[in-house]
Amino acid sequence: MTGTIAPVDSLPASPSPVANTLAAAAGGTMADSYLSLRAGTQARGLHGQLVQQLGRMIVAGELGADRPLVPEEIGRRFEVSRTVVRESLRVLEAKGMVTARPNVGTRIRPVPEWNLLDPDVIEWRAAGVAGLDQCRELAELRCAFEPLAAQLAAGRLSDGAAARLSELAVLLKQAAANGDQPGYAKADGEFHALLVAECPNRMVEHLARVVTGAAESAGMRRRSCGPMNDGGAAAHQRLADEVAAGDGAAAASVMRAMLAAQLEEPVPAYGLPGQRGQ
Numbered sequence: 001m002t003g004t005i006a007p008v009d010s011l012p013a014s015p016s017p018v019a020n021t022l023a024a025a026a027g028g029t030m031a032d033s034y035l036s037l038r039a040g041t042q043a044r045g046l047h048g049q050l051v052q053q054l055g056r057m058i059v060a061g062e063l064g065a066d067r068p069l070v071p072e073e074i075g076r077r078f079e080v081s082r083t084v085v086r087e088s089l090r091v092l093e094a095k096g097m098v099t100a101r102p103n104v105g106t107r108i109r110p111v112p113e114w115n116l117l118d119p120d121v122i123e124w125r126a127a128g129v130a131g132l133d134q135c136r137e138l139a140e141l142r143c144a145f146e147p148l149a150a151q152l153a154a155g156r157l158s159d160g161a162a163a164r165l166s167e168l169a170v171l172l173k174q175a176a177a178n179g180d181q182p183g184y185a186k187a188d189g190e191f192h193a194l195l196v197a198e199c200p201n202r203m204v205e206h207l208a209r210v211v212t213g214a215a216e217s218a219g220m221r222r223r224s225c226g227p228m229n230d231g232g233a234a235a236h237q238r239l240a241d242e243v244a245a246g247d248g249a250a251a252a253s254v255m256r257a258m259l260a261a262q263l264e265e266p267v268p269a270y271g272l273p274g275q276r277g278q
Helices: 017-025 034-042 045-059 071-078 082-094 119-127 131-153 159-178 181-197 202-217 230-245 248-263
Strands: 098-101 105-108
Touching: 045 071, 045 082, 045 119, 071 082, 082 098, 119 131, 131 181, 131 202, 131 230, 131 248, 159 181, 159 230, 181 202, 181 230, 230 248
Parallel strands: none
Antiparallel strands: 098 105
C-alpha cells in the first residue's frame, strides 16, 4: 500500500513566548514538556498521520458516529496497512476517544469520557466545530487554578521574582497608557507565567503548562486577562503587592476578579485565530 494519507497541520516551528516562559521558569523548555507529550503522534510517519486524521474526524463527528469503526475500511480508505490502523486505534483508545470490545467492535466514546487534557485532543477540539467551547473551557480552567497559584505563591517569591513581577506591572501600566495591545498581552503573559512558576505546588504548575502550551500550539492567540485599560494594569499591581506582602487570600481574590473579567467578554474575544464553533 502506498500510504497516501492527506497531510495534517503541523505544530508551529517554535513554542510561544508565554509557553517558553512557563517552561523556563520551571527548569525546562516547552520542547521538554508540552511538545514532548505530542512527539509520538507528530513524528511517526503514517502511524502519526493516521492518528491525527482520525482524531480530527472523530471530533468533527465525521467518523464512527452511527456505527463501529471497521479497521479494514479505514485501511482501504487511507491506503495503509492493518498494523498501522491497529496501532492508531490503540493510541486513540489510550486518549479515551474509542473503546474496543470483542463482538462489539471499536466505537467512539462520549466526549466527557475523552482525556480532555490530552494535548492532541485539545488541539483537535480547538481546530474543529467545538473551537469556541474549547477556548471557553480553557479560560474557565484558568479561573480554577491561577487564583490557587497566587494564594500559594504569596510570601514565597524569591527577591528576583518579586522584583520582576513589579516590573511587569509597571510595563502593563505603560502599555495601557500607550494603547500597546501586543506589549500589554506579552507583559500579562509573563506576569501570569512567572506567578504560576513560583507556586510551590508542582501539580498546579504542571496543569498550567499543559493548558497554556496546548492552547498556544492549537493556534489560540495569547491574550491578556480582561480588557487592556488602566484598571486592569492597576489590578496587576495590586496582585503583585498582595503576593509580595504574603496575603494569599487577597492575592487569590484579585486574581479571580481579573480572570472573571475575561469570561465576561464576548465569546469571540477568547482569542481563536478564526471564528469557530456553533
